[in-house]
Amino acid sequence: MSTDTTLVLGATGKTGRRVAARLRLRGTPIRTASRSSPTPFDWARPDGWDAALTGATAVYLIAPPVPGPVHDFVTRAAAAGVRRVVLLSGRGADTWGDSDFGLDMRSAEDAVRGSTLEWTILRASNFDQNFDEDLFHAPLTAGELALPAGAVPEPFLDAEDVADAAATVLNQPGRHEGRVYELTGPRALTFAEAVELIARAAGQPITYRELTPADYVTTLVEQGWHPGDAEHVTAMFALMARGLFATPTDDVATLLGRAPRPFEDYVARTAVTGIWQKGRA
Secondary structure, eight states: OOOSEEEEESTTSTTHHHHHHHHHHTTOOEEEEETTSSEEOOTTOGGGHHHHHTTEEEEEEEOOSSSSHHHHHHHHHHHHTOOEEEEEEETTGGGOTTOSTTHHHHHHHHHHHTSSSEEEEEEEOOBGGGGTSSTTHHHHHHTEEEESOTTOOBOOBOHHHHHHHHHHHHTSTTSSTTEEEEEOOSSOBOHHHHHHHHHHHHTSOOEEEEOOHHHHHHHHHHTTOOHHHHHHHHHHHHHHHTTTTOSOOSHHHHHHSSOOOOHHHHHHHHHTTTTTSTTOO
């Protein structure tokens, strides 16, 4: 059992809270930090970073929503005695080219690579949990998910596997430094196929409809999104349409010694919670 403290940022989010739970089970001393945690952490308030970093030797890091802050953060982390950082990023970030999507994640990758810390980058496909914890949930409970996703499939990834991978890397110093892992689910599905599986498991009449990118931006803005944020999300689908991320990888199996969880497993265990019942927001 390690006596070193691991700082888990984004500790109330999709992966952070799962990583924290796994590290606790492994007996790893941790400090959880987020805007609402007992140890507060806000990327917009650098004056609070040092308190979160004090005594930590490793950090689980999720990129902030804007480019830039991670460069200062890793410098201060190294000065505070942190030795290792595990960064969660996006699938194939170095292939995004001139897209406006993911500038925050690419900036964070540049920061950790250029730091004096021992770093590992976990690049993740779209999470299964986006269908029940995030953007896609409300449309599903309303009966229709409409996206500019096209016919290119996505190897959706279970956030539980991301957490298993992060906890493994954090607990194996000296084995993953300087490595980039591209994490995916075991097979690729179109969004239409994913919605069909959810509808069947939930016993609900949920359908998928294809939108143009312009129509999707309009839809999000009508729902109250800032136009820039709406265009940023839509840019993700434009990247996916290139087909660069459609092929599953073996990196989850490489890290964990087992295959990643199938999308059907996620759907089955989530459907029983009633989260996709009509009208449940």
